[in-house]
Amino acid sequence: MITGQDLIARGLQPGKWFKDALEHINAQGLEGESLEAYLDTMKPAPTIPLLAQAVPFYENISADTPIEQDNIDYVRQSMLRLMRTPTVVAGAIMPDACPAGPLGTIPVGGIVVARNAIHPGMHSADICCSVMLTNLGKSDPKQVLDVAQQLTHFGPGGRPEGQQFALPAEIEAEFRDNSYLNSRRSLSMAREHLGTQGDGNHFLYVGVSRNTGDTMLVTHHGSRGPGALLYKQGMTVAERFRKAISPETDPNNAWIPSESEEGRRYWAALQTIRKWTKQNHLCLHEAVMEQLGATVQQQYWNEHNFVFRDGDLYYHAKGATPMDPKFMPDITGPRIIPLNMAQPILIVEGSTTKTNLGFAPHGAGRNLSRTGHKRSKLGQTKEEIFAEETQGIDARFFFNQIDISELPSAYKNAEQVQQQIVDFDLATIVDEIRPYGCIMAGDWEQEAPWRKKKLAKEAARLAAANAQADGSALAAE
Structure with a gap:
């Protein structure tokens, strides 16, 4: 009888497909070449790794101040990480480039070209x-x-x-x-x-x-x-x-x-x-x-x-x-x-x-x-x-x-x-x-009910804290 451990020993990645595969293998008594042929049809395709090196991209931007340079540096680091995505073949950033999320996120002012993939x-x-x-x-x-x-x-x-x-x-x-x-x-x-x-x-x-x-x-x-x-x-x-x-x-x-x-x-x-x-x-x-x-x-x-x-x-x-x-x-x-x-x-x-x-x-x-x-x-x-x-x-x-x-x-x-x-x-x-x-x-949120409720709660907290401080001061007298 073939078990999950036998499949793992063959270097196969365990997953939901194991259950159906094992049932079929044992029901049919597969072994040898027939087993190998069946596993070839069932096992998941190999996963796609990140590219070893970032795909080069064009920088259409320059800095005149330290703040602008900091902005470009972050955008560049983000693009370097993103450009290792397996589907990517080209990229560029524009003069309006700025961060749009954590490192690896496409920046505003960014263009990324992918082959056969929609991101x-x-x-x-x-x-x-x-x-x-x-x-x-x-x-x-x-x-x-x-x-x-x-x-x-x-x-x-x-x-x-x-x-x-x-x-x-x-x-x-x-x-x-x-x-x-x-x-x-x-x-x-x-x-x-x-x-x-x-x-x-x-x-x-x-x-x-x-x-x-x-x-x-x-x-x-x-x-x-x-x-x-x-x-x-x-x-x-x-x-x-x-x-x-x-x-x-x-x-x-x-x-x-x-x-x-x-x-x-x-x-x-x-x-x-x-x-x-x-x-x-x-x-x-x-x-x-x-x-x-x-x-x-x-x-x-x-x-x-x-x-x-x-x-x-x-x-x-x-x-x-x-x-x-x-x-x-x-x-x-x-x-x-x-x-x-x-x-x-x-x-x-x-x-x-x-x-x-x-x-x-x-x-x-x-x-x-x-x-x-x-x-x-x-x-x-x-x-x-x-x-x-x-x-x-x-x-x-x-x-x-x-x-x-x-x-x-x-x-x-x-x-x-x-x-x-x-x-x-x-x-x-x-x-x-x-x-x-x-x-x-x-700033439409200024009048939003949730913001008014939050401000009212904070005002009540401060009022309570002030009242407690006043009471403590009177007791000390």
Whole structure:
């Protein structure tokens, strides 16, 4: 009788397959060549180790200050670890590169090319974060911003019934046909979150073209709840594959084999989320145009947080603007690179070079985390910082709560980023959209019930401590 110990002695890795295999072997009395032939069909494939050396990657970035150098050093260490992932064949970082997690996590401003593999952790939860521009001709910028503020939606959750945009039937059908997208929750979010912008660095910006003087509306946001749900499922599936085929790989770099059934469905789901996200921009732009009675002079968009395919190569762009036309089947204009609310948005064109892999930066990036930036501003009130950094523009926060982590000083120096775009031949700047004003979510959590409850609890604790101290002082007298 063959036992599990016999299989282990043959150098086989124990697992769930042992039970069925042993039952079959002993029931059939397999031995010798027949046993070996059967085991060859049953035993798991050998696991895939990390690459012995990191695949080289291109650095399109330079530092002018110690803080910037610290940022680059961390990004470099993270890329060196990531580039040992078995599927990886090429990589690059952009001038806006900054950390996005623990060592080994793809940085913001990073591009990683993998063969026959989709890495959900490399596009992250905000799948297809993107920008769209509409030329509104000679519309009054203030009127555009006022109308847009009434029509847009920032913050958590979606739109209530009666204020929702219609989900196109074609997109809904794709959701229903894909098992990654057809849950009741996903379908509900696809309807409720349409025409919403979320929070963080997402914005609605109104400015004027340097070249023409036309008023431009630019929105920046991603796939909201539907994308976040897809990402969560993708990470779960990728982790299952990682444990089976490459347990040495960092969990955040787990992948779904693109030629597997799961991989084909996930790729299709990504394309559906891309369509939904484009519609998420379009419905807001169309609503603003309708309210203004304006005519579209020009309109274009690009994602900068997505996975792009070229044959068996999958380009994971974590905050990088696609320049090569092969990455965008619906290209209708140049690309859009925002920097911060007080600086012009860059309109760029370009091509693939050896070092850019077909991409340019997606923005300015950060040298400090949000928390680190807030610490650097201790000694000034939020109101003082806001007044100083938004002079000359109409800056608004949707929830009327200033978020200093989204003010211009929270980001890298815009002029330096722009210069590095030129220095590293990443793109050609063909126009600038000079700022009139901008709307962002702001610190909506300031008024969140959980935060109020926490602050009330802390106030009660301090009051109790003060009362006890007062009592002790009276007793001492």
